[in-house]
Amino acid sequence: MRLSRxxxxxxxxxMAATSLAGCATGGGNPLAGRxxxxxxxxxxxxxxxxxxxxxxxxxxxxxxxxAFQRRYPSITVRLTEVPPTTDVRRTTLTTQIASGSPQPDVxxxxxxxxxxxxxxxxxxxxxEVSADRRFWDGFPEPVAEAVRYGRQAWAYPLYxxxxxxxxxxxxxxxxxLPVPRTWEELSRTALRLREAGDVRYGFVWQAASSEALxxxxxxxxxxxxxxxxxxxxxxVLVRSDAARHALEFMAGLVADGVSPAAVGTFAEExxxxxxxxxxxxxxxxxxxxxxAANGSRxxxxxxxxxxxxPTFDGVGRPGRCTMGGWHNFVNPHTEQLGAALAFAKWMAGxxxxxxxxxxxxxxxxxxxxxxxxxxxxxxxxxxxxxxDAELVLRPTKSPYYPQISKAVYTNVNPIVVAGGGDVRGxxxxxxxxxxxxxxxxxx
Numbered sequence: 001m002r003l004s005r006x007x008x009x010x011x012x013x014x015m016a017a018t019s020l021a022g023c024a025t026g027g028g029n030p031l032a033g034r035x036x037x038x039x040x041x042x043x044x045x046x047x048x049x050x051x052x053x054x055x056x057x058x059x060x061x062x063x064x065x066x067a068f069q070r071r072y073p074s075i076t077v078r079l080t081e082v083p084p085t086t087d088v089r090r091t092t093l094t095t096q097i098a099s100g101s102p103q104p105d106v107x108x109x110x111x112x113x114x115x116x117x118x119x120x121x122x123x124x125x126x127x128e129v130s131a132d133r134r135f136w137d138g139f140p141e142p143v144a145e146a147v148r149y150g151r152q153a154w155a156y157p158l159y160x161x162x163x164x165x166x167x168x169x170x171x172x173x174x175x176x177l178p179v180p181r182t183w184e185e186l187s188r189t190a191l192r193l194r195e196a197g198d199v200r201y202g203f204v205w206q207a208a209s210s211e212a213l214x215x216x217x218x219x220x221x222x223x224x225x226x227x228x229x230x231x232x233x234x235x236v237l238v239r240s241d242a243a244r245h246a247l248e249f250m251a252g253l254v255a256d257g258v259s260p261a262a263v264g265t266f267a268e269e270x271x272x273x274x275x276x277x278x279x280x281x282x283x284x285x286x287x288x289x290x291x292a293a294n295g296s297r298x299x300x301x302x303x304x305x306x307x308x309x310p311t312f313d314g315v316g317r318p319g320r321c322t323m324g325g326w327h328n329f330v331n332p333h334t335e336q337l338g339a340a341l342a343f344a345k346w347m348a349g350x351x352x353x354x355x356x357x358x359x360x361x362x363x364x365x366x367x368x369x370x371x372x373x374x375x376x377x378x379x380x381x382x383x384x385x386x387x388d389a390e391l392v393l394r395p396t397k398s399p400y401y402p403q404i405s406k407a408v409y410t411n412v413n414p415i416v417v418a419g420g421g422d423v424r425g426x427x428x429x430x431x432x433x434x435x436x437x438x439x440x441x442x443x
Contacts, residue, residue, distance in 0.1 A: 049108035119399030142391035156348035157365035161324030169305035233397035255419035264417035407433035
């Protein structure tokens with residue numbers, strides 16, 4: 001039976017009162033009437049999660065599961081089949097859980113899913129954030145905020161993706177140039193390296209008509225001093241000088257030859273390939289790009305640097321970036337609620353986060369782990385930089401976020417590809433369509 005949203009929200013209050021420990025009780029409520037205690041008898045739960053490679057190329061999932069099972073010997077965790085892409089995974093989970101399936105018990109989902117999945121009864125409520133401040137205060141505020149919908153938490157964070165500026169350190173040294181701290185300086189430097197014949201492209205990033213472009217727009221608008229929407233994803237704020245400035249800059253990158261017109265077809269993989277093959281001087285990409293740029297197949301291995309993203313002249317400091325990452329959600333229909341909760345929450349705790357941070361390139365979500373000497377002292381400068389970055393949330397508090405994002409990228413992509421156009425009209429159309437999407441209208 002599919003649980004209604006009202007039923008799940010009532011259950012959440014009862015679960016919060018017990019802090020997800022012991023046994024919750026309630027008048028026939030499907031969640032509140034079930035035990036949330038760690039089982040004493042052997043049980044098995046299923047975890048749907050994409051493969052996570054550690055620093056040695058091994059599967060980090062196995063390492064984490066083995067460590068959890070040592071801590072909780074009564075619980076066996078079985079990996080379940082994972083659909084090939086994020087969109088297919090979301091569709092599969094939506095269909096499967098809405099039909100009442102108890103599997104998977106726990107699933108790794110994108111950080112933009114909490115509101116959508118909570119609104120549609122696809123995730124179990126994990127208790128009021130304010131009722132467990134000791135636990136949630138261990139995360140940077142944007143990370144804890146991202147899993148909240150209403151007053152409830154709907155997922156436990158596993159890792160965070162930060163966006164950085166990657167650059168050819170050897171080329172900057174060759175020309176005696178500093179690492180750019182502003183977008184204007186980056187444009188000048190990129191053109192100089194192109195004109196010197198050192199690279200084919202100055203700066204590559206993600207402008208394909210997809211979520212990747214929304215991430216870039218979100219942080220560039222923030223760099224210009226604006227925002228797409230307010231903190232609760234209720235008021236559309238993008239009709240602004242800051243948004244127009246950001247779009248003009250993105251279009252100008254193509255018009256001025258800093259970025260190729262093909263950037264309008266680039267997602268993360270295409271931008272990464274252009275940089276790691278030695279064709280580009282600068283790259284905007286996520287945390288994983290440090291390992292990819294210095295991997296055995298990279299043509300620029302050992303010649304790459306990484307820095308906080310630049311900002312615009314006269315607008316704050318560098319370091320704003322869209323928050324990415326993945327969280328563990330609990331299936332509201334799981335038949336092993338206590339075991340599923342124990343596993344999902346353990347993965348967000350210090351033990352699992354430290355294990356992940358010291359054996360893999362995935363950035364931990366807990367503040368104390370991220371700043372620990374044995375983590376920041378590794379040969380991965382993104383961990384140290386992450387502490388100085390300012391995470392910028394997308395307007396994901398709306399359960400209609402996928403439609404809001406579509407309104408962003410479908411209006412910005414043509415402007416970028418053309419290297420210009422009616423920027424004011426594009427911003428106005430984006431704002432109108434975002435408002436329609438916020439209100440649940442199909443685009």
